[in-house]
Amino acid sequence: MFRYFSRFFLLGILGPFLAAAQADVWTLQRSVQYALDHNISIRQNELNERLAALQLRQSQLSQLPNINANTAYGRSYGRSVDPTTNQFVQGSYDFLSASGSADILLFGWFQKRNSIAANNLALKAASANLDQLKNDVSLNVATGYLRALLAKEQIRVNEKQVELSRAQLSQTRSFVDAGRLPELNAAQLESQLANDSANLITAISNYTSAILDIKALLNLDFETPFEVEAPDVNPGELLSLDATDPATIYNVAAAQFGSIRSSELNRLAAKKRLAAAKGALYPQLGISAQFGTNYATTYTEVTGFTVGSPQQTQAFVPAFDTLFPVFQPSYNYTTRRIPFGTQFENNFRQTISLGLSIPVFNAWQARYNVRQAKINVLSNELNKYQAELKLKQDVYKAYNEAANAVQKFKAAERAQAAAQRAYDFAQKRYTLGLTNTVEYLTTQNNQFVAEANMLSAKYDLIFKLKVIDYYLGKELKL
DSSP, rough: HHHHHHHHHHHHHHHHHHHTTTOOOOHHHHHHHHHHHHHHHHHHHHHHHHHHHHHHHHHTTTTTTEEEEEEEEEEOEEEEOOOOTOOOOEEEEEEEEEEEEEHHHEEEETTHHHHHHHHHHHHHHHHHHHHHHHHHHHHHHHHHHHHHHEEEEEEEHHHHHHHHHHHHHHHHHHHHHHTTOOHHHHHHHHHHHHHHHHHHHHHHHHHHHHHHHHHHHTTOOTTSOOEOOOOOOOOOGGGOOOTHHHHHHHHHHHHHHHHHHHHHHHHHHHHHEEEEEETTTEEEEEEEEEEEEETTTTTEEEEEEEEEEEEEEEEEEEETTEEEEEEEEEEEEEEEOOHHHHHHHHHEEEEEEEEEEEOSSTTTTHEEEEEEHHHHHHHHHHHHHHHHHHHHHHHHHHHHHHHHHHHHHHHHHHHHHHHHHHHHHHHHHHHOOOSOOOHHHHHHHHHHHHHHHHHHHHHHHHHHHHHHHHHHHOOOOO
């Protein structure tokens, strides 16, 4: 009964996994490339690089003249100054004005050039940060991929263990039925089979969790089929680090790591910003030009006149003891509003000037900016030193861990071989009835643990050596 139940139980548990075995197979190279194309952090840093490029472009365009044009149309009411005659008028009229200006900085102690240089270095630093992030994501994908591979290998080992326990239970059951062994032996093997089945379920759960983690890292939909490809790796070819030493690895990494290049570029950019801030302490020479014109409906001109009848005034002139009234001639004028085009042409004005701007007092803002820029230079120098120190620590730590992983794998390999020999002898002795079930199961469990430890040491060694490849700038592949 237990035999049929265990088979049904394992079939239900392994069903999803067996279906996954038919899923789309992903190599490490494919996984890394997909992550580089779809990882959210990489896409965010690509946007940061684009922003840095825009900032550089804007600072380059700031060298061009500032040109502005203005126009206004309106209606005036009451007493006001006529914009065309500059005389007071009473009443309402329409007006239109147009003006423009252009300003060019002739010399400003290279503030703009230093700002352009700083932004150019900042763009290169952003590109270096993006390269570093891509390398980091590649290593993270490799880590997750190897974890999934290990989990898959653990499933294979546990499946093998379950099959061995089931076969041994079947054989023991036949011995019990024949009276060669007591019922206790069969009960102990049934317990072992249940324990092995539980371990297999745990291994399958670990593999599913590893696949979900790598899908999240790749920004891959969780419903997408994903199956890792077991590499054809010979651990014997990976057991030597004599060709490299930590100092050499560090020198190679320091020359190409994005974090190191970025810290150096940011340090140089901070120096350029300091030079630009110092330029604000000195006078600036510039040239300006303005033009303008206007139109108003009050601006008229005389087109003709006629002489009318003389008009008596209130003045008198005495002559011969008689006052004679004073007459003045009268005129009838005809006027017209000066046309729009004529007014714009007649009122057109232009000015050009050369100006010197001398900073006298601006609440110490310029000097504050210089002091702040000096602090930024010191901060970036410390950042560079910290990046170099961290890289050196990581390289030496990775090298030490890789060397330890080599020794650990060798020891695990010897332990697995010894445990396998012990299990083979125990199995033969158990078949002949020369050892009891407890001793046999102990030897079997020791062999299982030794094989699991050997697999763990194998993939740990592969990962540690991939970390060395990461620092050497090699492509991460299996």
